[in-house]
Amino acid sequence: xxxxxxxYAQADPGDATVIDKVRRGVLEHLIRPKEFPRIFHAEYGHPxxxxxxxxxxxxxxxxxPNPATERYEGLTWSLxxxxxxxxxxxxxxxxxxxxxxxxxxxxxxxxxxxxxxxPPWILCDGGRAFEAxxxxxxxxxxxxxxxxxxxxxxxxxxxxxxxxxxxAELHLALECSFGMWWRLSHACSNDEQ
Amino acid sequence: MxxxxxxxxxxxxxxxxxxxxxxxxxxxxxxxxxxQHGRTAIDPLPMGDxxxxxxxxxxxxxxxxxxxxxxxxxxxxxxxxxxxxxGELDHRFACRIVPTALWxxxxxxxxxxxxxxxxxxxxxxxVLRVLHPRDTxxxxxxxxxxxxxxxxxxxxxREYSHELFRWLGSALLPDLLPPTLSYLExxxxxxxxxxxxxxxxxxxxxxxx
Numbered sequence: 083x084x085x086x087x088x089x090y091a092q093a094d095p096g097d098a099t100v101i102d103k104v105r106r107g108v109l110e111h112l113i114r115p116k117e118f119p120r121i122f123h124a125e126y127g128h129p130x131x132x133x134x135x136x137x138x139x140x141x142x143x144x145x146x147p148n149p150a151t152e153r154y155e156g157l158t159w160s161l162x163x164x165x166x167x168x169x170x171x172x173x174x175x176x177x178x179x180x181x182x183x184x185x186x187x188x189x190x191x192x193x194x195x196x197x198x199x200x201p202p203w204i205l206c207d208g209g210r211a212f213e214a215x216x217x218x219x220x221x222x223x224x225x226x227x228x229x230x231x232x233x234x235x236x237x238x239x240x241x242x243x244x245x246x247x248x249x250a251e252l253h254l255a256l257e258c259s260f261g262m263w264w265r266l267s268h269a270c271s272n273d274e275q
Numbered sequence: 276m277x278x279x280x281x282x283x284x285x286x287x288x289x290x291x292x293x294x295x296x297x298x299x300x301x302x303x304x305x306x307x308x309x310x311q312h313g314r315t316a317i318d319p320l321p322m323g324d325x326x327x328x329x330x331x332x333x334x335x336x337x338x339x340x341x342x343x344x345x346x347x348x349x350x351x352x353x354x355x356x357x358x359x360x361x362g363e364l365d366h367r368f369a370c371r372i373v374p375t376a377l378w379x380x381x382x383x384x385x386x387x388x389x390x391x392x393x394x395x396x397x398x399x400x401x402v403l404r405v406l407h408p409r410d411t412x413x414x415x416x417x418x419x420x421x422x423x424x425x426x427x428x429x430x431x432x433r434e435y436s437h438e439l440f441r442w443l444g445s446a447l448l449p450d451l452l453p454p455t456l457s458y459l460e461x462x463x464x465x466x467x468x469x470x471x472x473x474x475x476x477x478x479x480x481x482x483x484x
Contacts, residue, residue, distance in 0.1 A: 147468060149377070149460040190407045197408035202450040205458055209404040218405070220454075220461050 088166055088245050094135030097237075104132055104139065105233035112138050117167045117181050122212055136165040136245060137214075139232075148220045156220040159232065161196075163214045166249040170256070185211040187259040188251060195247020199240040204228050214248045288440050291351065292448055294344035299352060301338040302375045304382055305391060305423060309334060312390045320422050321390045337421050348456055349374035351443065352424075359420070368436045369429035370443060371421065372452070377460040386467040392422035398462035399425065405458060409451055414442045425459065 103110075109130040114123040115138065123129075131140040144156030167181055174181055185192075193208025193215035200206045205218035217232070219225045236244070289296050306316055314321075316334040336356060343352040352371040381387040387394065403418060403426055413435070416428040428447070430439045 146458070146461040146465040149380075149457055149464050152464065152468070190404060193408035198410060202409075203454050205405040205454055206408050207401075207405050208408045215408070218458070220457055 088136075088169060088242065088249050092136070092165065093242060097134050097136070100132050100134050101233050101237045104237065105229065107141075107229065109141060112140065115162060115164045115167075117164055117171070118162065118212055119182055122182070131159075136241070137161065137163040144218055144220060146220070148222075150221065155222045155225070156218065157225040157228065158219075159217045159228075160210075160213045161215050161217075162212060163245050163248055166245060166252055169249070170252065173256075182211070184252065184256055184259065187255045191251050191255070192248060194251055196244040198247070199236060199244050201231065204231070214245075288436070291344045291440060292346070292444050294346055294351075296344060296353070297342065299338070299341040299343050299345060299350050301334060301341075302350075302373075302378075302423075304375055304379045305334055308378065308382060308387065308391050314390075320392050322392055322396070322422055332422070334423075337423055343370070346448070348376045348452070351448075355421075355427075366432050367429040368431075368433045368439060369427050370439060371419065371424045371427050372447075373424050374456055374459065377456055377463075381460065381463060381467070386464055388467060388470060394463050394466065395423070395425070395459075397466065398459060401462060402455060402459045406451065406455055409446075411446075412442060413438055425455075 110133065112129045112131050112133060114120065126140060129138075129140045129142075131138055138161075140160040140162070142158045142160070143154055144158045145154075146156075147154050148156060170181070170184070174184065188211070190209045192210075192213070193206055196215045197206045197208070200215075200217065203224060205220075207216040207218060208214075210216060217228060219228045301316060309315060309318070309320075312321070318333060320332050320334060320337075322332065336358065338352075339356050339358070341350075341352045341356070342354075343350055350373050352373055354369055355365075355371070378387065378391055389397075399418060406416075406426070411428070414428050414430060416426050419425070419427045421427075428439060428442070430436065
């Protein structure tokens with residue numbers, strides 16, 4: 083399969099302003115990305131976070147407490163990288179396959195390449211269908227450190243490499259899940275021609 | 276037989292991050308926790324859904340002939356218990372990751388309301404989801420079939436044991452495990468705090484009614 087690849091050239095200069103909002107924790111209400119089915123988006127209530135050209139980062143309080151203080155003081159950042167989804171839209175339409183099926187077939191693998199960029203003290207959860215990755219901290223101190231890392235290291239320097247790694251997982255899932263079906267359907271259409 | 280053979284001559288790794296290889300006792304916190312729930316170390320364990328049922332399944336069995344390395348957070352047990360493969364030959368060289376200190380803390384604060392195998396099985400898959408994306412090189416790992424283990428990293432034969440120990444000593448134990456164990460503790464603590472709130476709300480409702 084010859085699939086489109088995301089490149090650094092697709093980075094929007096306007097994203098620098100949003101990175102500054104991440105640094106300062108200036109949240110905005112987020113609108114559901116059109117690729118994201120309404121039923122799943124509802125799980126997030128009224129999400130707040132940051133809107134980038136490549137997707138969204140949701141920012142939420144971590145749902146479990148810091149064991150050292152027994153207070154719920156951590157933060158969780160969920161990355162919805164819609165740019166690779168959009169790049170696959172035409173291909174999925176030609177296969178008559180919805181994006182949600184592809185994302186579910188990623189299983190727990192969506193963050194496999196992204197985790198290489200994430201320091202070990204940030205928990206890196208890849209097990210949710212629509213999120214490329216979820217960065218989790220438990221303590222106030224780690225939340226502050228993680229926000230700095232996001233704004234000063236990850237988003238300006240590593241994001242597109244991470245998105246490319248996510249895209250590679252998507253392509254692998256596409257090949258594994260739909261590859262056989264795709265090859266068979268193309269073989270049939272070639273026979274008909 | 277395989278595990279017993281491994282334990283009889285323990286490879287070339289006498290130390291792991293300063294911990295000396297030796298016989299490991301059954302952790303006292305596991306015995307105390309069972310006692311709280313009216314069981315002993317030789318009673319069948321209350322198993323979670325993610326533990327493989329085996330005929331021998333008591334705390335005593337899980338720690339029979341346990342050898343490995345003791346750390347302040349818990350222990351690394353080298354290989355499976357001798358009975359585990361039920362006479363079948365298994366070529367894997369494995370290390371069992373068994374946390375204990377977090378259970379001691381939770382128990383000391385009365386925040387461990389469930390038997391440990393049950394509490395662990397309720398949160399284990401979420402904990403393993405934050406380990407899954409990390410690069411382990413040639414090291415593979417399984418969710419455990421054993422009730423007190425967090426997970427079991429392994430290599431495809433004893434001849435690769437140096438790769439497993441290198442990964443344990445350079446990546447898992449110093450970097451990846453501490454935040455992972457904090458997350459495990461946070462998840463179990465969250466269960467306890469939510470149960471407290473639930474109980475509080477229930478008693479408040481009862482009071483108003």
